[in-house]
Amino acid sequence: MIRFENVSKTFEGQSKAALLNVNVEIEKGEFVFLVGTSGSGKSTFLRLVLREHRSSKGHIMVAGKDLNRLASWRIPQMRRQIGTVFQDFRLLPNKTVAENVAFALQVIGKPRSHIRKTVPEVLELVGLDGKEDRLPDELSGGEQQRVAIARAFVNRPMILIADEPTGNLDPGTSVGIMKLLDRINRTGTTVVMATHDVSIVDQMRKRVIELENGHVVRDESRGVYGYQH
Amino acid sequence: MRLNYILSDLGIGLKRNLSMTIAVVVTIWVSLSLFGSALLAREQVDLMKGNWYDKIQISIFLCTKDSGGRGCSGAEVTTEQKNRIKQVIESNPDTAPEGVFGESKKEAFDQFKKLYKDSPIVSTVTEDQMQESYRVKLKDPQRYQNLISAVVGLPGVDTVQDLRQYLDPLFNALNKLRWGALLAAGLLLVAALMQISNTIRLAAYARRREIGIMRLVGASNFYIQLPFLLEAILAALIGAVLACGTLWLGVYFLVKKQAEETFRVWQWVGASETLRATLIMVVVGLVLAVIPTFLTTRKYLKV
Numbered sequence: 001m002i003r004f005e006n007v008s009k010t011f012e013g014q015s016k017a018a019l020l021n022v023n024v025e026i027e028k029g030e031f032v033f034l035v036g037t038s039g040s041g042k043s044t045f046l047r048l049v050l051r052e053h054r055s056s057k058g059h060i061m062v063a064g065k066d067l068n069r070l071a072s073w074r075i076p077q078m079r080r081q082i083g084t085v086f087q088d089f090r091l092l093p094n095k096t097v098a099e100n101v102a103f104a105l106q107v108i109g110k111p112r113s114h115i116r117k118t119v120p121e122v123l124e125l126v127g128l129d130g131k132e133d134r135l136p137d138e139l140s141g142g143e144q145q146r147v148a149i150a151r152a153f154v155n156r157p158m159i160l161i162a163d164e165p166t167g168n169l170d171p172g173t174s175v176g177i178m179k180l181l182d183r184i185n186r187t188g189t190t191v192v193m194a195t196h197d198v199s200i201v202d203q204m205r206k207r208v209i210e211l212e213n214g215h216v217v218r219d220e221s222r223g224v225y226g227y228q229h
Numbered sequence: 230m231r232l233n234y235i236l237s238d239l240g241i242g243l244k245r246n247l248s249m250t251i252a253v254v255v256t257i258w259v260s261l262s263l264f265g266s267a268l269l270a271r272e273q274v275d276l277m278k279g280n281w282y283d284k285i286q287i288s289i290f291l292c293t294k295d296s297g298g299r300g301c302s303g304a305e306v307t308t309e310q311k312n313r314i315k316q317v318i319e320s321n322p323d324t325a326p327e328g329v330f331g332e333s334k335k336e337a338f339d340q341f342k343k344l345y346k347d348s349p350i351v352s353t354v355t356e357d358q359m360q361e362s363y364r365v366k367l368k369d370p371q372r373y374q375n376l377i378s379a380v381v382g383l384p385g386v387d388t389v390q391d392l393r394q395y396l397d398p399l400f401n402a403l404n405k406l407r408w409g410a411l412l413a414a415g416l417l418l419v420a421a422l423m424q425i426s427n428t429i430r431l432a433a434y435a436r437r438r439e440i441g442i443m444r445l446v447g448a449s450n451f452y453i454q455l456p457f458l459l460e461a462i463l464a465a466l467i468g469a470v471l472a473c474g475t476l477w478l479g480v481y482f483l484v485k486k487q488a489e490e491t492f493r494v495w496q497w498v499g500a501s502e503t504l505r506a507t508l509i510m511v512v513v514g515l516v517l518a519v520i521p522t523f524l525t526t527r528k529y530l531k532v
Binding site: 050073075076077078079080081082083084090092103104107108109151155 | 443446447450
């Protein structure tokens with residue numbers, strides 16, 4: 001589903017590479033934790049998958065497409081197969097829960113009937129039925145992240161990318177979010193999650209890829225957060 | 230594509246940037262008005278030049294029985310006199326080769342009817358009242374004195390006119406006005422372009438959350454650009470419509486009500502010329518709004 005072949009990324013004006021010679025293959029339906037200190041290259045990795053940047057060297061294959069060869073007008077189509085969740089939720093504050101989720105479908109031109117059917121389904125899946133008409137600031141952090149996940153998943157993407165989705169949440173709420181991500185993973189969606197949350201990684205026992213200074217220093221299935229703790 | 234979503238977005242965008250949008254509209258309005266006036270000034274010069282101006286420099290009008298020129302004796306010019314006059318013109322060293330055109334009464338009348346087709350004067354004039362003439366092209370338009378003195382006073386010659394001598398100052402003034410208007414229009418259009426790109430930058434900043442999410446969920450570039458494009462097109466259209474209205478009013482009050490009443494000799498720009506100018510203005514306004522919008526949105530909404 002995602003394959004990095006000898007991928008390096010150096011940002012303009014910087015001498016040090018953000019990623020160096022990364023080789024990773026993530027299969028369809030996998031759940032992968034991306035761990036490492038700040039600045040280790042986690043975010044760069046995720047941004048390369050989203051084609052927000054091009055790699056400086058090497059090939060990145062996402063859902064069978066070579067991202068470096070993808071014409072820029074095809075990028076939006078590619079991104080429709082990827083859902084993304086962030087630490088800061090990134091909800092639209094003036095739209096209700098249902099509108100926030102529907103927005104993701106509206107802007108890619110889905111018909112209204114499809115939206116009216118899909119949005120309640122996905123809100124129920126994330127456990128927000130009954131809160132459709134709330135505004136984001138009337139919700140708790142965990143609920144807001146559920147809205148964000150609903151928005152990321154509403155178009156049934158093949159890949160879900162989560163960049164520290166529990167970073168702003170307390171441990172109890174985080175567990176709920178992880179259960180949700182796990183459930184989404186069980187539907188066949190590949191999940192790649194960057195995180196600092198030791199206990200979550202240790203509990204879930206999923207594949208762990210650790211980055212350090214742009215290198216992959218560890219890649220183990222059913223791993224834990226790491227030896228430094 | 231969800232039309233109502235796009236339209237509501239457009240409404241929100243316009244409201245948010247109302248003062249900037251008004252500034253864009255006003256600038257486009259004034260600049261297109263000037264541009265349109267310049268177009269009309271050019272049409273006016275062309276109309277005043279008529280059929281002959283670019284081909285000839287001197288017109289030699291021949292006697293009719295009513296004319297009182299020095300060479301006339303109260304009678305129509307004779308064929309003999311005409312041949313003699315033609316010979317004098319053709320043998321003059323300043324006359325351009327093949328530079329003599331004769332205009333018969335009929336041709337003069339046809340031309341007259343064409344020129345004054347909207348005027349009641351046509352019905353009062355007959356072909357017989359027209360003057361025959363020779364129209365002469367010179368080798369060097371500046372050297373007209375020699376030929377004029379050679380033909381003035383010849384039997385059958387009524388008057389000699391050097392068209393350019395008294396039209397050129399007028400045309401020069403009109404041309405200067407036109408270039409001045411074009412320059413001012415150009416400067417204002419540059420200002421309008423900058424305002425448009427500034428407005429878009431502000432709007433893109435104000436909508437950065439939405440735009441960020443749109444990019445993330447894979448909205449097409451066109452879809453993201455569309456509200457900006459519609460905003461610019463709408464502003465340009467309003468500005469262009471106001472400018473067209475201004476031009477029509479200007480033509481009505483300055484040309485129809487003033488110039489045409491005062492200087493009946495000339496043909497003045499009218500509805501067809503104004504319509505043509507306004508169409509050009511609308512196209513120019515739209516193109517000039519769309520281009521910077523595309524460039525700016527590409528810059529600020531990069532995928």
